[in-house]
Amino acid sequence: VTxxxxxxxxxxxxSLTALASADKARDLVIMAExxxxxxxxxxxxxxxxxILSAMRKFAARLRAMGWGLAYTRLxxxxxxxxxxxxxxxRASETGAVEVLLTTPGEWRLIQELQDLPLAVRFLPDxxxxxxRSDFRNWAKGRKQLRMEWFYREMRRKTGLLMEGxxxxxxKWNYDMxxxxxxxxDAVFPVPMRFEPDAITEEVLACVEERFGExxxxxxxxxxxxxxxxxxxxxxxxxxxxxxxxxxxxxxMLTGERFLNHAAIxxxxxxGLLEPMEVCRAAEAAWRAGRxxxxxxxxxxxxxxxxxxxxxxIYFLEGPGYTTRNFLEHDRELPPLYWGADTRMHCLxxxxxxxxxxxxxxxxxxxxxxxxxxxxxxxxxxxxxxxxLAVYADAFEWVEAPNTLGMSQFADGGLVAxxxxxxGGAYINRMSDYCKRCFYDVQAKTGPNACPFNALYWHFxxxxxDRFADNPRMGNAYRTWDxxxxxxxxxxxADASAFLEKLERRxxx
Ligand code: FAD
Ligand code: SF4
Numbered sequence: 125v126t127x128x129x130x131x132x133x134x135x136x137x138x139s140l141t142a143l144a145s146a147d148k149a150r151d152l153v154i155m156a157e158x159x160x161x162x163x164x165x166x167x168x169x170x171x172x173x174x175i176l177s178a179m180r181k182f183a184a185r186l187r188a189m190g191w192g193l194a195y196t197r198l199x200x201x202x203x204x205x206x207x208x209x210x211x212x213x214r215a216s217e218t219g220a221v222e223v224l225l226t227t228p229g230e231w232r233l234i235q236e237l238q239d240l241p242l243a244v245r246f247l248p249d250x251x252x253x254x255x256r257s258d259f260r261n262w263a264k265g266r267k268q269l270r271m272e273w274f275y276r277e278m279r280r281k282t283g284l285l286m287e288g289x290x291x292x293x294x295k296w297n298y299d300m301x302x303x304x305x306x307x308x309d310a311v312f313p314v315p316m317r318f319e320p321d322a323i324t325e326e327v328l329a330c331v332e333e334r335f336g337e338x339x340x341x342x343x344x345x346x347x348x349x350x351x352x353x354x355x356x357x358x359x360x361x362x363x364x365x366x367x368x369x370x371x372x373x374x375x376m377l378t379g380e381r382f383l384n385h386a387a388i389x390x391x392x393x394x395g396l397l398e399p400m401e402v403c404r405a406a407e408a409a410w411r412a413g414r415x416x417x418x419x420x421x422x423x424x425x426x427x428x429x430x431x432x433x434x435x436x437i438y439f440l441e442g443p444g445y446t447t448r449n450f451l452e453h454d455r456e457l458p459p460l461y462w463g464a465d466t467r468m469h470c471l472x473x474x475x476x477x478x479x480x481x482x483x484x485x486x487x488x489x490x491x492x493x494x495x496x497x498x499x500x501x502x503x504x505x506x507x508x509x510x511x512l513a514v515y516a517d518a519f520e521w522v523e524a525p526n527t528l529g530m531s532q533f534a535d536g537g538l539v540a541x542x543x544x545x546x547g548g549a550y551i552n553r554m555s556d557y558c559k560r561c562f563y564d565v566q567a568k569t570g571p572n573a574c575p576f577n578a579l580y581w582h583f584x585x586x587x588x589d590r591f592a593d594n595p596r597m598g599n600a601y602r603t604w605d606x607x608x609x610x611x612x613x614x615x616x617a618d619a620s621a622f623l624e625k626l627e628r629r630x631x632x
Contacts, residue, residue, distance in 0.1 A: 259436030
Protein backbone atom coordinates (compact mmCIF):
# COMPACT_ATOMS: atom_id res chain seq x y z
CA VAL A 125 0.00 0.00 0.00
CA THR A 126 1.36 3.39 -0.88
CA UNK A 127 -1.55 5.75 -0.27
CA UNK A 128 -4.38 6.24 2.20
CA UNK A 129 -7.65 7.59 0.77
CA UNK A 130 -9.55 9.38 3.51
CA UNK A 131 -13.36 9.45 3.23
CA UNK A 132 -15.11 11.60 5.84
CA UNK A 133 -18.62 11.18 7.26
CA UNK A 134 -20.07 13.90 5.02
CA UNK A 135 -18.33 12.60 1.90
CA UNK A 136 -20.44 9.52 1.26
CA UNK A 137 -20.58 9.88 -2.54
CA UNK A 138 -19.28 7.38 -5.05
CA SER A 139 -18.37 10.32 -7.30
CA LEU A 140 -15.98 11.72 -4.67
CA THR A 141 -12.84 13.22 -6.25
CA ALA A 142 -10.61 11.32 -3.80
CA LEU A 143 -12.07 8.01 -4.98
CA ALA A 144 -11.96 9.03 -8.64
CA SER A 145 -8.24 9.79 -8.31
CA ALA A 146 -7.40 6.66 -6.34
CA ASP A 147 -6.25 3.27 -7.49
CA LYS A 148 -8.36 0.34 -6.28
CA ALA A 149 -5.45 -2.04 -6.72
CA ARG A 150 -2.98 -0.32 -4.39
CA ASP A 151 -4.72 2.32 -2.28
CA LEU A 152 -6.50 1.79 1.04
CA VAL A 153 -9.67 3.72 1.88
CA ILE A 154 -9.79 4.94 5.48
CA MET A 155 -13.05 5.65 7.27
CA ALA A 156 -13.26 6.31 10.99
CA GLU A 157 -15.93 7.06 13.56
CA UNK A 158 -14.06 9.22 16.08
CA UNK A 159 -14.92 10.99 19.31
CA UNK A 160 -13.39 14.30 18.16
CA UNK A 161 -16.03 14.52 15.42
CA UNK A 162 -18.97 13.29 17.47
CA UNK A 163 -18.17 15.59 20.40
CA UNK A 164 -16.83 18.97 19.16
CA UNK A 165 -20.33 20.23 19.90
CA UNK A 166 -23.10 18.24 21.62
CA UNK A 167 -24.68 17.03 18.37
CA UNK A 168 -28.28 15.91 18.28
CA UNK A 169 -28.31 12.10 18.76
CA UNK A 170 -30.27 11.70 15.53
CA UNK A 171 -27.56 13.52 13.58
CA UNK A 172 -24.85 11.25 15.00
CA UNK A 173 -26.95 8.15 14.23
CA UNK A 174 -27.57 9.31 10.66
CA ILE A 175 -23.90 9.85 9.94
CA LEU A 176 -22.66 6.64 11.58
CA SER A 177 -25.26 4.46 9.94
CA ALA A 178 -24.70 6.04 6.52
CA MET A 179 -20.91 5.66 6.96
CA ARG A 180 -21.18 1.96 7.77
CA LYS A 181 -23.39 1.36 4.74
CA PHE A 182 -21.17 3.38 2.45
CA ALA A 183 -18.14 1.41 3.64
CA ALA A 184 -19.95 -1.85 2.86
CA ARG A 185 -20.82 -0.50 -0.59
CA LEU A 186 -17.19 0.45 -1.29
CA ARG A 187 -15.99 -2.99 -0.19
CA ALA A 188 -18.55 -4.59 -2.50
CA MET A 189 -17.15 -2.44 -5.31
CA GLY A 190 -13.72 -3.91 -4.69
CA TRP A 191 -12.06 -1.22 -2.58
CA GLY A 192 -9.64 -2.16 0.16
CA LEU A 193 -10.96 -0.37 3.22
CA ALA A 194 -10.00 0.02 6.87
CA TYR A 195 -12.91 1.09 9.06
CA THR A 196 -12.73 2.19 12.68
CA ARG A 197 -15.84 1.98 14.81
CA LEU A 198 -16.47 4.34 17.67
CA UNK A 199 -16.10 1.55 20.21
CA UNK A 200 -12.98 -0.10 18.71
CA UNK A 201 -10.42 -0.43 21.53
CA UNK A 202 -7.60 0.91 19.31
CA UNK A 203 -9.59 3.96 18.21
CA UNK A 204 -7.36 7.01 18.77
CA UNK A 205 -10.35 9.37 18.89
CA UNK A 206 -9.47 11.74 16.04
CA UNK A 207 -9.26 11.68 12.25
CA UNK A 208 -5.58 12.61 12.29
CA UNK A 209 -4.88 9.97 14.98
CA UNK A 210 -6.54 7.31 12.84
CA UNK A 211 -4.55 8.33 9.76
CA UNK A 212 -1.30 8.14 11.70
CA UNK A 213 -2.23 4.74 13.12
CA ARG A 214 -3.11 3.36 9.67
CA ALA A 215 0.04 4.91 8.19
CA SER A 216 2.22 3.14 10.73
CA GLU A 217 0.35 -0.15 10.23
CA THR A 218 0.73 -0.04 6.43
CA GLY A 219 3.87 2.01 5.90
CA ALA A 220 1.93 4.57 3.86
CA VAL A 221 3.27 8.13 3.78
CA GLU A 222 0.73 9.72 1.44
CA VAL A 223 -2.88 10.71 2.09
CA LEU A 224 -5.35 11.74 -0.57
CA LEU A 225 -8.66 13.34 0.31
CA THR A 226 -11.43 15.58 -0.94
CA THR A 227 -11.16 18.90 0.92
CA PRO A 228 -13.25 18.84 4.11
CA GLY A 229 -16.09 21.36 4.58
CA GLU A 230 -14.63 22.76 7.76
CA TRP A 231 -11.54 24.84 8.44
CA ARG A 232 -11.01 23.05 11.77
CA LEU A 233 -10.43 19.74 10.02
CA ILE A 234 -8.48 21.22 7.10
CA GLN A 235 -6.03 22.75 9.56
CA GLU A 236 -5.78 19.56 11.60
CA LEU A 237 -4.93 17.52 8.49
CA GLN A 238 -2.51 20.09 7.08
CA ASP A 239 -0.43 19.74 10.22
CA LEU A 240 0.04 15.97 9.86
CA PRO A 241 3.57 14.64 9.36
CA LEU A 242 2.37 12.88 6.16
CA ALA A 243 2.14 14.05 2.56
CA VAL A 244 -1.51 15.13 2.49
CA ARG A 245 -3.04 16.06 -0.85
CA PHE A 246 -6.36 17.93 -0.87
CA LEU A 247 -8.58 17.65 -3.96
CA PRO A 248 -11.43 20.04 -4.81
CA ASP A 249 -14.93 18.91 -3.88
CA UNK A 250 -16.56 18.48 -7.30
CA UNK A 251 -19.96 17.71 -5.77
CA UNK A 252 -20.59 21.46 -5.69
CA UNK A 253 -21.52 23.42 -8.79
CA UNK A 254 -19.20 26.28 -7.92
CA UNK A 255 -15.57 25.54 -7.06
CA ARG A 256 -13.93 27.62 -4.34
CA SER A 257 -11.80 29.31 -7.00
CA ASP A 258 -14.90 30.11 -9.13
CA PHE A 259 -16.47 31.88 -6.18
CA ARG A 260 -13.26 33.78 -5.43
CA ASN A 261 -13.17 34.98 -9.03
CA TRP A 262 -16.82 35.99 -8.94
CA ALA A 263 -16.30 37.90 -5.67
CA LYS A 264 -13.14 39.68 -6.81
CA GLY A 265 -13.62 43.44 -7.12
CA ARG A 266 -17.32 43.37 -6.15
CA LYS A 267 -18.46 45.84 -3.52
CA GLN A 268 -21.37 43.67 -2.45
CA LEU A 269 -21.60 39.91 -2.65
CA ARG A 270 -25.34 39.64 -3.21
CA MET A 271 -26.74 36.15 -3.60
CA GLU A 272 -29.15 37.13 -6.38
CA TRP A 273 -26.31 38.04 -8.77
CA PHE A 274 -24.39 34.92 -7.94
CA TYR A 275 -27.54 32.86 -8.50
CA ARG A 276 -27.99 34.25 -12.03
CA GLU A 277 -24.43 33.21 -12.83
CA MET A 278 -25.22 29.72 -11.57
CA ARG A 279 -28.34 29.54 -13.74
CA ARG A 280 -26.26 30.48 -16.78
CA LYS A 281 -23.51 28.06 -15.82
CA THR A 282 -25.82 25.07 -15.29
CA GLY A 283 -28.42 25.93 -17.94
CA LEU A 284 -31.13 25.14 -15.37
CA LEU A 285 -34.44 26.87 -16.23
CA MET A 286 -32.82 28.71 -19.12
CA GLU A 287 -33.84 29.33 -22.72
CA GLY A 288 -30.56 30.22 -24.35
CA UNK A 289 -29.22 33.02 -22.19
CA UNK A 290 -32.66 34.07 -20.89
CA UNK A 291 -34.45 32.74 -17.83
CA UNK A 292 -37.56 30.71 -18.67
CA UNK A 293 -40.74 32.70 -18.15
CA UNK A 294 -38.81 35.95 -18.52
CA LYS A 295 -37.98 36.42 -14.80
CA TRP A 296 -35.08 35.15 -12.72
CA ASN A 297 -36.97 35.08 -9.46
CA TYR A 298 -40.61 34.35 -8.56
CA ASP A 299 -40.35 35.00 -4.84
CA MET A 300 -43.13 37.57 -4.88
CA UNK A 301 -45.56 34.69 -5.55
CA UNK A 302 -44.16 32.64 -2.70
CA UNK A 303 -45.45 34.22 0.48
CA UNK A 304 -48.92 32.75 0.69
CA UNK A 305 -50.61 31.58 3.85
CA UNK A 306 -51.98 28.03 3.49
CA UNK A 307 -55.76 27.62 3.56
CA UNK A 308 -57.24 26.12 6.75
CA ASP A 309 -57.97 22.75 5.12
CA ALA A 310 -54.53 22.35 3.51
CA VAL A 311 -53.09 18.85 3.84
CA PHE A 312 -49.31 18.42 3.86
CA PRO A 313 -47.35 15.32 2.90
CA VAL A 314 -44.70 14.02 5.30
CA PRO A 315 -41.17 13.21 4.17
CA MET A 316 -40.60 9.57 3.26
CA ARG A 317 -39.75 7.50 6.33
CA PHE A 318 -37.51 4.45 6.51
CA GLU A 319 -37.60 1.67 9.09
CA PRO A 320 -34.19 1.17 10.70
CA ASP A 321 -32.51 -2.04 9.49
CA ALA A 322 -30.03 -4.16 11.49
CA ILE A 323 -27.08 -1.82 10.77
CA THR A 324 -29.03 1.25 11.83
CA GLU A 325 -30.41 -0.52 14.92
CA GLU A 326 -26.87 -1.34 16.04
CA VAL A 327 -25.90 2.31 15.58
CA LEU A 328 -29.00 3.50 17.46
CA ALA A 329 -28.08 1.32 20.44
CA CYS A 330 -24.53 2.72 20.44
CA VAL A 331 -25.76 6.33 20.17
CA GLU A 332 -28.31 5.81 22.94
CA GLU A 333 -25.58 4.58 25.23
CA ARG A 334 -22.93 7.20 24.44
CA PHE A 335 -24.94 10.29 23.57
CA GLY A 336 -28.22 9.73 25.37
CA GLU A 337 -27.57 12.88 27.43
CA UNK A 338 -27.38 15.17 24.41
CA UNK A 339 -30.37 17.40 23.63
CA UNK A 340 -32.68 15.63 21.15
CA UNK A 341 -34.93 12.64 20.66
CA UNK A 342 -33.39 9.66 18.90
CA UNK A 343 -36.45 7.53 18.14
CA UNK A 344 -38.45 7.05 16.02
CA UNK A 345 -35.46 7.27 13.68
CA UNK A 346 -36.66 7.47 10.08
CA UNK A 347 -33.90 9.05 7.99
CA UNK A 348 -32.65 7.48 4.78
CA UNK A 349 -29.18 6.10 5.37
CA UNK A 350 -28.07 5.03 1.91
CA UNK A 351 -28.24 6.38 -1.60
CA UNK A 352 -31.11 4.19 -2.81
CA UNK A 353 -33.29 5.38 0.07
CA UNK A 354 -32.24 9.01 -0.38
CA UNK A 355 -33.20 8.86 -4.07
CA UNK A 356 -36.60 7.46 -3.07
CA UNK A 357 -37.01 10.35 -0.60
CA UNK A 358 -36.16 12.81 -3.38
CA UNK A 359 -38.74 11.24 -5.74
CA UNK A 360 -41.33 11.38 -3.01
CA UNK A 361 -40.68 15.08 -2.43
CA UNK A 362 -40.77 15.96 -6.13
CA UNK A 363 -44.13 14.28 -6.65
CA UNK A 364 -45.85 15.00 -3.34
CA UNK A 365 -44.60 18.40 -2.12
CA UNK A 366 -42.65 20.30 -4.76
CA UNK A 367 -45.76 21.50 -6.65
CA UNK A 368 -46.71 23.63 -3.58
CA UNK A 369 -43.17 24.31 -2.35
CA UNK A 370 -43.16 27.90 -3.59
CA UNK A 371 -46.60 28.96 -2.43
CA UNK A 372 -46.15 28.13 1.25
CA UNK A 373 -42.39 28.34 1.56
CA UNK A 374 -42.47 30.91 4.36
CA UNK A 375 -45.48 29.57 6.27
CA MET A 376 -45.37 28.08 9.78
CA LEU A 377 -48.13 25.98 11.34
CA THR A 378 -48.42 24.42 14.79
CA GLY A 379 -47.79 20.66 14.58
CA GLU A 380 -46.88 20.79 10.85
CA ARG A 381 -43.17 20.21 10.94
CA PHE A 382 -42.31 19.93 7.26
CA LEU A 383 -45.15 21.56 5.26
CA ASN A 384 -43.98 21.33 1.64
CA HIS A 385 -40.28 21.49 2.42
CA ALA A 386 -38.01 18.84 1.01
CA ALA A 387 -36.21 17.63 4.17
CA ILE A 388 -33.32 16.60 1.92
CA UNK A 389 -30.59 18.92 3.21
CA UNK A 390 -29.42 16.06 5.45
CA UNK A 391 -28.90 13.81 2.43
CA UNK A 392 -27.30 16.51 0.28
CA UNK A 393 -24.92 17.51 3.04
CA UNK A 394 -23.55 14.03 3.69
CA GLY A 395 -23.28 13.15 0.02
CA LEU A 396 -26.16 10.70 -0.47
CA LEU A 397 -27.65 13.12 -3.01
CA GLU A 398 -25.90 15.58 -5.28
CA PRO A 399 -27.15 19.10 -5.95
CA MET A 400 -27.29 18.85 -9.73
CA GLU A 401 -29.29 15.61 -9.77
CA VAL A 402 -31.74 17.12 -7.30
CA CYS A 403 -32.19 20.25 -9.45
CA ARG A 404 -32.51 18.20 -12.64
CA ALA A 405 -35.23 16.04 -11.05
CA ALA A 406 -37.13 19.22 -10.10
CA GLU A 407 -36.64 20.78 -13.52
CA ALA A 408 -37.84 17.59 -15.27
CA ALA A 409 -41.05 17.62 -13.18
CA TRP A 410 -41.65 21.22 -14.29
CA ARG A 411 -40.98 20.38 -17.96
CA ALA A 412 -43.46 17.52 -17.67
CA GLY A 413 -46.07 20.02 -16.46
CA ARG A 414 -46.31 18.57 -12.95
CA UNK A 415 -44.84 21.53 -11.06
CA UNK A 416 -45.45 25.27 -11.53
CA UNK A 417 -42.58 27.60 -12.33
CA UNK A 418 -42.70 29.58 -9.06
CA UNK A 419 -42.13 26.35 -7.09
CA UNK A 420 -39.37 24.90 -9.22
CA UNK A 421 -37.54 28.22 -9.49
CA UNK A 422 -37.79 28.81 -5.73
CA UNK A 423 -36.46 25.34 -5.01
CA UNK A 424 -33.60 25.44 -7.51
CA UNK A 425 -32.61 28.91 -6.20
CA UNK A 426 -32.18 27.45 -2.69
CA UNK A 427 -29.77 24.85 -4.02
CA UNK A 428 -27.65 26.40 -6.77
CA UNK A 429 -28.18 29.84 -5.27
CA UNK A 430 -28.15 29.91 -1.47
CA UNK A 431 -26.41 26.61 -0.82
CA UNK A 432 -23.52 27.29 -3.18
CA UNK A 433 -23.33 30.95 -2.17
CA UNK A 434 -22.98 30.30 1.57
CA UNK A 435 -20.26 27.76 0.90
CA UNK A 436 -18.43 30.32 -1.23
CA ILE A 437 -18.64 32.87 1.59
CA TYR A 438 -17.42 30.38 4.21
CA PHE A 439 -14.26 29.55 2.28
CA LEU A 440 -13.68 33.09 1.04
CA GLU A 441 -13.77 34.52 4.54
CA GLY A 442 -11.40 32.02 6.11
CA PRO A 443 -11.20 30.36 9.52
CA GLY A 444 -11.82 33.60 11.45
CA TYR A 445 -15.40 33.91 10.14
CA THR A 446 -16.96 32.00 13.01
CA THR A 447 -15.53 34.33 15.63
CA ARG A 448 -17.11 37.52 14.26
CA ASN A 449 -19.39 39.61 16.44
CA PHE A 450 -20.13 42.87 14.61
CA LEU A 451 -22.95 43.89 16.96
CA GLU A 452 -20.91 43.02 20.08
CA HIS A 453 -23.69 40.90 21.51
CA ASP A 454 -22.78 38.97 24.64
CA ARG A 455 -25.88 37.57 26.34
CA GLU A 456 -25.93 33.90 27.34
CA LEU A 457 -28.11 31.67 25.16
CA PRO A 458 -31.37 31.35 27.19
CA PRO A 459 -32.18 27.87 28.55
CA LEU A 460 -35.38 27.79 26.48
CA TYR A 461 -33.19 26.89 23.49
CA TRP A 462 -32.43 23.64 25.28
CA GLY A 463 -36.08 22.94 26.00
CA ALA A 464 -36.69 24.92 29.22
CA ASP A 465 -40.28 26.16 29.59
CA THR A 466 -41.39 29.25 27.71
CA ARG A 467 -44.75 30.89 27.23
CA MET A 468 -43.72 32.11 23.79
CA HIS A 469 -45.53 29.59 21.62
CA CYS A 470 -43.51 30.23 18.44
CA LEU A 471 -40.25 29.49 20.24
CA UNK A 472 -41.72 26.52 22.12
CA UNK A 473 -42.88 25.01 18.80
CA UNK A 474 -39.61 25.60 16.95
CA UNK A 475 -37.51 24.21 19.80
CA UNK A 476 -39.78 21.19 20.42
CA UNK A 477 -39.67 20.13 16.80
CA UNK A 478 -35.93 20.71 16.72
CA UNK A 479 -35.61 18.38 19.72
CA UNK A 480 -37.91 15.76 18.17
CA UNK A 481 -36.79 15.85 14.53
CA UNK A 482 -33.33 17.52 14.45
CA UNK A 483 -35.11 19.65 11.84
CA UNK A 484 -36.79 23.03 11.53
CA UNK A 485 -37.48 24.76 8.27
CA UNK A 486 -35.84 27.94 7.10
CA UNK A 487 -38.34 30.50 8.39
CA UNK A 488 -38.44 28.88 11.82
CA UNK A 489 -34.62 29.04 11.98
CA UNK A 490 -34.45 32.60 10.63
CA UNK A 491 -37.53 34.38 11.93
CA UNK A 492 -38.24 32.56 15.20
CA UNK A 493 -35.13 31.18 16.92
CA UNK A 494 -32.70 33.39 14.97
CA UNK A 495 -34.79 36.56 15.19
CA UNK A 496 -35.25 36.14 18.96
CA UNK A 497 -31.54 35.54 19.61
CA UNK A 498 -30.63 38.61 17.55
CA UNK A 499 -33.22 40.87 19.19
CA UNK A 500 -32.17 39.65 22.64
CA UNK A 501 -28.50 40.29 21.87
CA UNK A 502 -27.27 36.72 22.40
CA UNK A 503 -23.56 36.02 21.88
CA UNK A 504 -23.42 34.87 18.22
CA UNK A 505 -20.80 32.24 19.08
CA UNK A 506 -23.29 30.51 21.35
CA UNK A 507 -26.03 30.83 18.74
CA UNK A 508 -23.67 29.31 16.16
CA UNK A 509 -22.82 26.37 18.42
CA UNK A 510 -26.49 25.74 19.08
CA UNK A 511 -27.39 25.56 15.38
CA LEU A 512 -24.35 23.42 14.68
CA ALA A 513 -25.40 20.98 17.39
CA VAL A 514 -29.14 20.64 17.01
CA TYR A 515 -29.79 20.24 13.28
CA ALA A 516 -29.03 17.01 11.46
CA ASP A 517 -28.03 19.00 8.37
CA ALA A 518 -25.58 21.24 10.24
CA PHE A 519 -22.02 21.31 8.91
CA GLU A 520 -19.96 24.41 9.45
CA TRP A 521 -19.60 25.50 5.80
CA VAL A 522 -23.38 25.84 5.49
CA GLU A 523 -24.42 26.50 9.08
CA ALA A 524 -21.98 29.32 9.92
CA PRO A 525 -22.80 31.77 7.07
CA ASN A 526 -26.51 31.12 7.62
CA THR A 527 -26.31 31.64 11.38
CA LEU A 528 -23.60 34.21 11.85
CA GLY A 529 -24.15 36.00 8.56
CA MET A 530 -27.75 35.79 7.48
CA SER A 531 -29.36 35.39 10.86
CA GLN A 532 -27.16 37.19 13.44
CA PHE A 533 -25.56 39.93 11.30
CA ALA A 534 -22.30 39.03 13.06
CA ASP A 535 -20.31 39.49 9.81
CA GLY A 536 -21.43 43.11 9.55
CA GLY A 537 -23.65 42.64 6.50
CA LEU A 538 -21.62 40.47 4.18
CA VAL A 539 -24.46 37.96 3.68
CA ALA A 540 -27.52 39.98 4.71
CA UNK A 541 -28.14 43.50 3.44
CA UNK A 542 -30.08 44.26 6.62
CA UNK A 543 -30.60 42.43 9.89
CA UNK A 544 -33.41 39.84 9.79
CA UNK A 545 -35.40 41.22 12.72
CA UNK A 546 -39.13 41.58 13.12
CA GLY A 547 -41.78 42.18 15.74
CA GLY A 548 -44.59 39.70 16.34
CA ALA A 549 -46.61 40.95 13.34
CA TYR A 550 -44.43 39.04 10.85
CA ILE A 551 -44.73 35.79 12.80
CA ASN A 552 -48.47 36.34 13.13
CA ARG A 553 -48.83 36.91 9.39
CA MET A 554 -46.87 33.79 8.42
CA SER A 555 -48.14 31.35 11.09
CA ASP A 556 -50.96 30.27 13.38
CA TYR A 557 -48.65 30.46 16.40
CA CYS A 558 -49.90 33.70 17.91
CA LYS A 559 -53.48 32.44 18.22
CA ARG A 560 -52.24 29.79 20.65
CA CYS A 561 -49.84 31.98 22.60
CA PHE A 562 -49.96 33.28 26.16
CA TYR A 563 -48.83 36.66 24.82
CA ASP A 564 -50.91 39.11 22.79
CA VAL A 565 -49.29 39.82 19.47
CA GLN A 566 -51.33 43.01 18.95
CA ALA A 567 -50.24 44.53 22.29
CA LYS A 568 -47.09 46.64 22.07
CA THR A 569 -46.57 47.32 25.78
CA GLY A 570 -47.63 45.80 29.10
CA PRO A 571 -47.04 42.43 30.76
CA ASN A 572 -48.97 40.43 28.15
CA ALA A 573 -47.55 42.11 25.06
CA CYS A 574 -45.68 39.86 22.62
CA PRO A 575 -42.00 40.21 23.64
CA PHE A 576 -40.90 40.43 20.00
CA ASN A 577 -42.66 43.80 19.73
CA ALA A 578 -40.74 45.75 22.35
CA LEU A 579 -37.50 43.86 21.65
CA TYR A 580 -37.69 44.89 18.00
CA TRP A 581 -37.68 48.61 18.86
CA HIS A 582 -35.09 48.08 21.57
CA PHE A 583 -32.81 46.49 18.95
CA UNK A 584 -33.27 49.38 16.50
CA UNK A 585 -32.77 51.94 19.22
CA UNK A 586 -29.59 50.41 20.66
CA UNK A 587 -28.04 49.92 17.21
CA UNK A 588 -29.06 53.25 15.75
CA ASP A 589 -25.47 54.20 14.91
CA ARG A 590 -25.07 51.09 12.84
CA PHE A 591 -28.36 50.97 10.96
CA ALA A 592 -29.94 54.42 10.74
CA ASP A 593 -28.26 55.05 7.38
CA ASN A 594 -29.21 51.68 5.92
CA PRO A 595 -31.76 52.50 3.19
CA ARG A 596 -33.69 49.30 3.95
CA MET A 597 -34.10 50.32 7.59
CA GLY A 598 -35.13 53.93 6.95
CA ASN A 599 -38.89 53.36 7.25
CA ALA A 600 -38.54 51.52 10.54
CA TYR A 601 -36.48 54.35 12.06
CA ARG A 602 -38.96 56.95 10.79
CA THR A 603 -41.85 55.05 12.43
CA TRP A 604 -39.90 54.85 15.69
CA ASP A 605 -39.07 58.55 15.60
CA UNK A 606 -42.70 59.47 15.01
CA UNK A 607 -43.89 57.69 18.17
CA UNK A 608 -44.43 59.93 21.13
CA UNK A 609 -41.72 60.06 23.74
CA UNK A 610 -43.73 58.44 26.55
CA UNK A 611 -44.58 55.45 24.38
CA UNK A 612 -40.99 55.04 23.29
CA UNK A 613 -39.86 55.14 26.93
CA UNK A 614 -42.47 52.57 27.88
CA UNK A 615 -41.33 50.24 25.07
CA UNK A 616 -37.68 50.50 26.05
CA ALA A 617 -38.55 49.95 29.73
CA ASP A 618 -40.62 46.85 28.87
CA ALA A 619 -37.88 45.41 26.68
CA SER A 620 -35.25 46.06 29.35
CA ALA A 621 -37.40 44.39 32.01
CA PHE A 622 -37.84 41.39 29.70
CA LEU A 623 -34.10 41.16 29.06
CA GLU A 624 -33.45 41.29 32.80
CA LYS A 625 -35.83 38.36 33.26
CA LEU A 626 -33.89 36.47 30.61
CA GLU A 627 -30.66 37.34 32.40
CA ARG A 628 -32.07 35.94 35.66
CA ARG A 629 -32.99 32.80 33.69
CA UNK A 630 -36.66 33.19 34.62
CA UNK A 631 -39.35 31.64 32.42
CA UNK A 632 -40.39 34.11 29.75
P1 FAD B 1 -36.04 23.27 1.68
O1 FAD B 1 -36.72 24.46 2.23
O2 FAD B 1 -36.92 22.23 1.10
O3 FAD B 1 -34.97 23.76 0.60
C1 FAD B 1 -34.39 22.87 -0.35
C2 FAD B 1 -32.90 22.80 -0.19
O4 FAD B 1 -32.30 24.04 -0.44
C3 FAD B 1 -32.41 22.40 1.18
O5 FAD B 1 -32.43 21.01 1.33
C4 FAD B 1 -31.03 22.98 1.23
O6 FAD B 1 -30.09 22.08 0.72
C5 FAD B 1 -31.10 24.18 0.31
N1 FAD B 1 -31.19 25.42 1.09
C6 FAD B 1 -32.29 26.15 1.34
N2 FAD B 1 -31.96 27.28 2.00
C7 FAD B 1 -30.63 27.25 2.17
C8 FAD B 1 -29.71 28.13 2.78
N3 FAD B 1 -30.09 29.27 3.33
N4 FAD B 1 -28.43 27.75 2.80
C9 FAD B 1 -28.03 26.59 2.25
N5 FAD B 1 -28.85 25.74 1.65
C10 FAD B 1 -30.14 26.07 1.61
N6 FAD B 1 -29.01 24.50 5.99
C11 FAD B 1 -28.22 23.42 6.08
O7 FAD B 1 -28.18 22.60 5.16
N7 FAD B 1 -27.42 23.23 7.17
C12 FAD B 1 -27.42 24.09 8.22
O8 FAD B 1 -26.70 23.88 9.18
C13 FAD B 1 -28.26 25.23 8.15
N8 FAD B 1 -28.29 26.12 9.17
C14 FAD B 1 -29.12 27.20 9.09
C15 FAD B 1 -29.12 28.12 10.14
C16 FAD B 1 -29.93 29.24 10.10
C17 FAD B 1 -29.91 30.24 11.21
C18 FAD B 1 -30.75 29.45 8.96
C19 FAD B 1 -31.62 30.66 8.88
C20 FAD B 1 -30.75 28.54 7.92
C21 FAD B 1 -29.93 27.41 7.95
N9 FAD B 1 -29.90 26.49 6.89
C22 FAD B 1 -29.07 25.40 6.99
C23 FAD B 1 -30.67 26.71 5.66
C24 FAD B 1 -32.06 26.07 5.63
O9 FAD B 1 -32.79 26.43 6.77
C25 FAD B 1 -32.01 24.56 5.49
O10 FAD B 1 -31.19 24.20 4.41
C26 FAD B 1 -33.38 23.98 5.25
O11 FAD B 1 -34.26 24.35 6.27
C27 FAD B 1 -33.28 22.47 5.11
O12 FAD B 1 -34.54 21.88 5.03
P2 FAD B 1 -35.15 21.35 3.67
O13 FAD B 1 -34.29 20.32 3.07
O14 FAD B 1 -36.56 20.95 3.99
O15 FAD B 1 -35.11 22.66 2.79
FE1 SF4 C 1 -44.43 34.38 19.24
FE2 SF4 C 1 -45.33 36.77 20.03
FE3 SF4 C 1 -46.80 35.28 18.45
FE4 SF4 C 1 -46.43 34.56 20.99
S1 SF4 C 1 -47.49 36.37 20.27
S2 SF4 C 1 -46.35 33.22 19.18
S3 SF4 C 1 -44.34 35.23 21.33
S4 SF4 C 1 -44.82 36.15 17.96
